[in-house]
Amino acid sequence: MRRPLQTSTGAVSVAPLLLVDLKTDQGVVGRSYLFSISRINTKAIAALVEAMAELLKGDAVAPFEIEKKLRARYTLLGVHNIVLFAMSAIDMCAWDALGQALGEPVVRLLGGSPRPVLAYNSTGLGIQAIKDLVEESEALVAEGFSAVKLRLGRPTAAADMEALRAVKNAIGPKVTLMVDFNQALTVAEAIRRGRMLDEEGGVLWIEEPVRADDFAGCAKVAREVATPIQIGENFMGPEQMAQAIAAGSCDYVMPDAQRIGGVTGWMRAAALAQAAGLEMSSHLFVEASCQLLAVTPTCHWLEYVDWADPILEEPVRIKAGRAIGPAGAGLGMKWNEKSVKKYAA
Secondary structure (H helix, E strand, C coil): CCCCEEECCEEECCCCEEEEEEECCCCCEEEEEEECCCHHHHHHHHHHHHHHHHHHCCCCCCHHHHHHHHHHHCCCCCCCHHHHHHHHHHHHHHHHHHHHHHCCEHHHHCCCCCCCEEEEECCCCCCCCHHHHHHHHHHHHHCCCCEEEEECCCCCHHHHHHHHHHHHHHHCCCCEEEEECCCCCCHHHHHHHHHHHHHHCCCCCEECCCCCCCHHHHHHHHHHCCCCEEECCCCCHHHHHHHHHHCCCCCEECCEHHHHCHHHHHHHHHHHHHHHCCEECCECCHHHHHHHHHCCCCECCEEECCCCHHHECCCCEEECCEEECCCCCECCCCECHHHHHHHCC
């Protein structure tokens, strides 16, 4: 990674990606990738993708039918975690192949039009020294962004507030600032630090203050803290998102393409967000997210990271604070084969 990221729950210094090609009998190849968090997870996820591929040989490239079949076959094992990751990869591949076969980007297949999407720079501002935070925040804005995200969750609330003030002073009032605790806090501590952030002001949202699946606890934080609460990157499918919304856990939602169920799961999640009147952002997977947010009724922010850029022929571009996805049919992703060979695990 260009900028290794230290969060409250650990360091992320490399981006282990699983690249998936879906080959069709008409010569079209659908592509997607997964972020396996750690290298040791990659083989297990790949094995699941390969097992699912055996079930799909000879089937039509019809994403809804593929999802229905795989959900039925994996019901007893459970459609969560890496099982859902593998299904999401295949779903994104299928939509990509379908778009290529029809000569249209996925956004048009979904009834929308390609357009730039408001983005914030999430490639830095981890748990680090104040001097480094100041330098990095200025660099992130200089890359063409009008919004950045700061990781919090230091051992003391005072240290978090010091970091927040330093970054706010460095970027100025015209740059939007989000903060992310990466699930670091108890409910009581989240309320205490949340109220401190309320007093500081200038924060658009507080992300994942408590354990991701503690919807009741997060709902308590949302009731007690004025700054909007953002969760969703760990929603396992639209069903879990529906549970979080019903519990009143958050003010904003931000699904992750590999956890929500790919393109198919995303569209169901977007309908839930619209029905609840919640702004919806994205988590990682910027290439697909550019197109998915363009058809999301309550579209909010795209989280920009550059982790897949080295292995793509045409990475996402940023212009005037907005993300512009790859041109072309499907999801627009093509592997830079030379780089793939260079970084192959």
